[in-house]
Amino acid sequence: xxxMTQSPSTLSASIGDRVTITCRAxxxxxxxxxxxxxxxGKAPNLLIYKASGLQSGVPSRFSGSGSGTEFTLTISGLQxxxxxxxYCQQYDSYPYTFGQGTKLEIK
Amino acid sequence: QIxxxxxxxxxxxxxxxxxxxxxxxxxxxxxxxxGVGWIRQPPGKALEWLALIYWDDDHRHSPSLDSRLTVTxxxxxxxxxxxxxxxxxxxxxTYYCVHQNIESSGPFDYWGLGTLVTVSS
Numbered sequence: 001x002x003x004m005t006q007s008p009s010t011l012s013a014s015i016g017d018r019v020t021i022t023c024r025a026x027x028x029x030x031x032x033x034x035x036x037x038x039x040x041g042k043a044p045n046l047l048i049y050k051a052s053g054l055q056s057g058v059p060s061r062f063s064g065s066g067s068g069t070e071f072t073l074t075i076s077g078l079q080x081x082x083x084x085x086x087y088c089q090q091y092d093s094y095p096y097t098f099g100q101g102t103k104l105e106i107k
Numbered sequence: 108q109i110x111x112x113x114x115x116x117x118x119x120x121x122x123x124x125x126x127x128x129x130x131x132x133x134x135x136x137x138x139x140x141x142g143v144g145w146i147r148q149p150p151g152k153a154l155e156w157l158a159l160i161y162w163d164d165d166h167r168h169s170p171s172l173d174s175r176l177t178v179t180x181x182x183x184x185x186x187x188x189x190x191x192x193x194x195x196x197x198x199x200x201t202y203y204c205v206h207q208n209i210e211s212s213g214p215f216d217y218w219g220l221g222t223l224v225t226v227s228s
Contacts (some may be wrong), residue, residue: 001169034214036154043203044154049214064210087154091213094167096156 002026002090006099014107019075028068032092035064035073038086038101047086048070048073066072079107109133111204112142118225119194125155125224129187129204136162136182140210145179145185148221149200159207160187209221 001092003026008027013019023033031051037045048064063075075082083106088099121138127145134141144159159167160178166174179188192197201223205215 004171032213036215043218044215046214046216049216053212054218067225089154089156089214090199091207094157095169098154098156100143100153 001095002029002093002097004088004090004097004099006086006088006102008102010103010105011076011098012105012107015078015080017078019078019082019089019104021073021086021104023066023071023073023099025069025071025090025092029090029092031067032090033064033066033071034089034091035062036087037082037084038087044087075104078106082106097107109206109217110174111206111217113202113219113222114209115202115222115224118227119144120228121195121226122162123194125189125191125194125198127189127191127202127204128220129189129219131185131187131204131206134206136160136180136185136187138162140208142207142209144205144207144215145178145189146203146205146215146218147198147200148203149197155189157202158189161209196226199224199226 005024033051035048038044052064063074085101085103111131130207142159142161158178175192180187201221203221204219206217
């Protein structure tokens with residue numbers, strides 16, 4: 001199985017900050033990586049697909065980059081609404097696997 | 108507009124079999140590239156992929172749960188059914204139904220609201 005490791009596990013930032021979350025895969029997954037946002041008590045919501053594609057309806061302050069084994073999710077200009085847990089997921093090969101999540105708190 | 112909705116028991120006893128139904132609309136499981144899957148999340152923990160079934164009846168299961176899982180589809184009813192045998196307390200969590208289209212980059216682009224399943228005697 002491909003292991004996905006996110007860092008940091010928790011992150012505290014202020015409104016307006018630029019925030020970066022990293023996801024590492026245990027082997028190359030090309031660009032087959034997605035990022036999801038999960039607000040408390042809600043279902044996850046797709047933000048980024050194929051490492052850098054912005055899902056329709058997602059604010060442009062979210063961006064993704066990377067390929068191979070190292071990926072990042074960047075939020076430029078943090079908003080109160082961004083308080084959530086963020087997960088990466090590889091869909092290069094079965095079994096699909098998720099990272100352990102990064103909890104983003106607003107200072 | 109694509110929607111998915113999970114339904115099933117909120118409480119199951121240890122060793123029982125769980126049956127969850129995903130009823131969807133806005134797409135067809137007869138369309139090439141389309142899949143419907145299941146993901147679960149124990150309380151306070153990370154997401155875990157369980158299974159997928161595709162338009163061509165291809166099935167994919169988590170290897171760690173393979174012997175316990177069955178996924179079937181009824182395209183006439185727009186439903187996918189997940190069956191998990193020998194439930195235990197560690198299987199407690201929220202179960203989500205998801206849509207995937209492998210011909211359009213392939214992430215899980217639509218999710219149901221989820222259904223909480225508690226395993227307890």
